[in-house]
Amino acid sequence: MTLLETSATSTPEDLLSPEETYRLDRQHVFHSWSAQGALKPMVITRAEGSYVWDGAGTRFLDLSSQLVNTNVGHQHPKVVAGIVEQAQRLCTIAPQHANAARSKAAQLIAEVAPEGLNTVFFTNGGADAIEHAVRMARLHTGKYKVLSQYRSYHGGTATAVNLTGDPRRWPNDYGSAGAVHFFGPFLYRSHFHATTEAEETERALAHLEQLIAFEGPGTIAAIVLETVPGTAGIMTPPPGYLAGVRELCDRHGIVYIADEVMAGFGRTGRWFAVEHFDVVPDLITFAKGVNSGYVPLGGVVISDAIAATFRDRPFPGGLTYSGHPLACAAAVATITAMHEEKIVENADRIGREVLGPGLRELAERHPVIGEVRGLGVFWALDLVLDRETKEPIAPYGGTSEAMAVLVAACKANGVLPFTNYHRLHVVPPCTVSDAEVREGLAALDAALSTLEAHLGAA
Template sequence: MNGSEVKTTQKKYSLQSWSAQKGTDPIPVQKADGIYFWDFDGNRYTDMSSQLVNLNLGFANPVINQAIKEQVDQYCFLSPSYASEPRAELAEKIISLMPDNMGKVFFTNAGADANENAVKIARMFSGKFKVFSRYRSYHGSSFGAGNLTGEPRRYALEPGAPGFIKFFDPYLYREVIEFASEEKATEYYLAKLREQIQYEGPNNIAAIVMETITGSNGIIIPPQGYLPGVRALCNEFGILMICDEVMTGWGRTGKMFAFENFDVKPDIVTFAKGVTCGYVPLGGVAVSKEIAEYFDENVLSCGLTYSGHPLACAAGLATVNYYQDANILENVNQVGHALGEILESFKTKHACVGDVRYIGLFSAIELVKDKTTREPLVPYGKDPEGIMKKILGMLKAKNFMTYSHENVVIIAPALIITNEQLNEEMCKMDEVLSQVDALI
């Protein structure tokens, strides 16, 4: 097929996610390498969101490709009841990178079913049924993960399953209270969470589930002391702490896992995306030694046909080893520092930039109509005039590819990006923000 045939055929026979089908206009991609991909007309685009913040090592990594090829020649699939070398080695590797309280891994297909199985495990282990998660969160779109999700993508699943309770993020930029410090903000949010725990009944609450750093809903970084405070509440009331590291894991924040930035040890960690960079779908649930030991005598009522898929685990092992062998974290911290400086300059320069938030190569630009009032460029859950779509179109015209959510533009390039590549692309963002300044 040529590019036009690819697009026409796909639109005719394939449903596009999160879209009214008539409005879709997918770019037919012919080839890809590193942080770039090309259409059938030879136009080069730069991937500045790591696709869906999962392609951490970019396209066409030869080490991952080779591992997949070698596993294909051995075998591609085994039932989860059999033992395979890549599954065994990857599970061991993952636990070695986790805190010393972690014990075993249950492999899934992606992030949504990782979160669903984490909830099941927490309920089975604790004997309790309520699960807390935050309003500005996205944990997946399947039924269980969609009920765990707090943002508008949960609406299609409502009325939902019982036992899913929402609480507020420590979102300081949007808070009406002016706190004297991050620590004071932490005190406030922890007090409100404690109050809600008491209202819901601690004896009913199995787990508190959080994206360690809120991802697509704005890259909301917890204030000083917040995550240790949540850990303390969980300890006090016998609640499991589950960190969703689907987007933040595997080097994105400058640490292998984001919770390492905050000196906490979760009871359960979910992961996906960067464990294979999407080369083959894979996710997982890492559980503490205490939870793992519980299932020595009690049935783990979790199962997936493709759990521990050998091809996926081979890709995962090669990926995780590459993070270490290629010193990826060093590049994330070095280039991430430069990204932070650029974003701070945008905040000073552009009238439309209300706030910027960043850690490692995980960042967001929050767009506003007015810096003083902090009125968002588009209202929550709505974009009646298609303003954010227009902004993405301006970036696309410069071959800068990313995505937005609410009034936030995500900047999360592959972890292999260089300073030179970053500067080239962020100049394009600077130009587009000047156009947005004129619009408002």
């Protein structure tokens, strides 16, 4: 029987064995950010809640939330039902037409956004949210340059990857996107030789103020900041820093864009991470957690002042799938479930009472942990060869045998990890339970012991 002769209700999982899935992947699929010949992707056959299963039927606790986006966990029944109901009513419609799913999603997002941000432009993901936010800022101000931190990631499209601070920018950076980078605050590896959070805030702001002066305030359209940088290391900004950025933007007529693609929608224990710091940006970019990635969706939450710029002036941007009904229905179901089930509150409590304390206890037992950082269900372990020198166990922009040992040990202990350079990120779904966190902590404890045994024998 050929594929065309099978039932129309058959899914790929019905048609392909795990072995055939892997074979076809390696034959036909081009993966992102990878040398294709070195890849051995794990085949995932199903997922539920905080767990995924591989092709051999092995269950893994998903401490990665995939790419830190399954905030309501896998296969949340209310979100799945919302997508199915929408598909039965209206699968797609061009963005020039109003549709109920997009209207309701925009309302729900505006209701949890800071006061004064009441309009939403929908995109397909985080990178194109950054692209359109920057375009809005440039048109609103009439200026071109955009400032962003070195330790940052903003997406893989042209403008977004040039604004990115990490090494994924290097092969794509031709110095032509108007992007200017600066050092943000990070006390553990301070660029400013600070010894306290207050010093780090003061010196980081002085550095940014000087950069603005040298670049020319009249040339700078926007400053783009991940409220809590994610892939770059989950460095929570010290008290007063974001308020200082807000003041600099106000003083010089610069648009403040908060990149909340990873940190938003409950990840830090708040709807948006800016709530921790009592600042209101001009634009907020979002994606990932807005519907847990069930259907691709991103967007920009727009301040009233910037929205007014385009009241009578056309905005020169758009996407075929802007506000796609299936994606927006998933967002409506996700945000509704988050309210009804107090999922954001759960993330906050888990971080304060279970995950944060548990990770700090691991640091007491494992000298390979140099620092524990995080909020909510958004944590990173900075792994070092020596706590005094803070020498990382893998180089910046690369990996090491030690990190490969750690990843293998995590999987052997039933955990799907998220690692980047010399860090282990601990980022379970916002719906994770106390028992699941303790299960994960025990697995990490064992994996870290394996890592330290490897380092001791090396």
